[in-house]
Amino acid sequence: MPHVLVVDGHPVDVDVAGLPSLATVLRDQLHLTAAKVACGRGECGACTVLIGGRPTMSCITPAALVREPVETSEGLAEESRDLRARFADTGAFQCGFCTPGQVVHACALLRAGLPTDDEAGRDHVRQALSGNICRCTGYQAIVESVCAVARERS
Ligand code: FES
Ligand code: FES
Structure with missing residues (x-):
């Protein structure tokens, strides 16, 4: 059944x-493999992409229902360059399996802007990224990286 994304x-x-899920179509038909399928049931965020600018778990999103533009980690490579560099500098990833989803979600957060107060900004990022599970890092470096990039861009 043909469909245009x-x-x-x-x-x-x-x-x-x-x-098929959007994740399956992206990975198997379009060879965009940054979005990972870990849990496959909407619980971990590894498959996060933006749909209409909103972070969305692509593993539980039927591709046939997607009508708005999709942005992947690959497509956000330039926009996320500073964020990815910060992740690398601060050890915000280890195995890296969650990282594309974290970075995609953080791109949406950074577009919207963070609260200017540092602690409120950290709380905002922690809450927003709470659906992006990381088994390796303990989250602190991820949160600090997003906040640091928000400050640098402001
Ligand atoms: S793989 Fe999609 S939420 Fe876990
Ligand atoms: S860096 Fe390994 S799951 Fe997050």
Whole structure:
């Protein structure tokens, strides 16, 4: 069953026969493999992409229902360059499996802006990223990285 997605600014024809998830279509048909499928049931955030600018778990989103533009970690590479550099500098990833989802979600947060008060900013990021599970880092470096980039961009 043909369907058109707009992915990272480009219209692409995909096959949604069998109602595959958006994650499956991105990975298996479009070879965009940054979004990871870990739990596969909407619990970990590893598969996060932006749909219409909103962080969305692509593993539980049927591709056939997606009508708004999709942004992937690959498409956000330039926008997230400073954030990814900060992650690397601060040890905000270890195995890296959660990292594309964390970075994509953080891109949306940074577009919206953080509270200017430092502690309120940290709380905002902690709460917003609470659905992006990381088994390695303890989260502190992730939160500090996002807050530091927000300060640098302001
Ligand atoms: S793989 Fe999608 S939420 Fe875990
Ligand atoms: S860096 Fe390993 S799960 Fe987050």
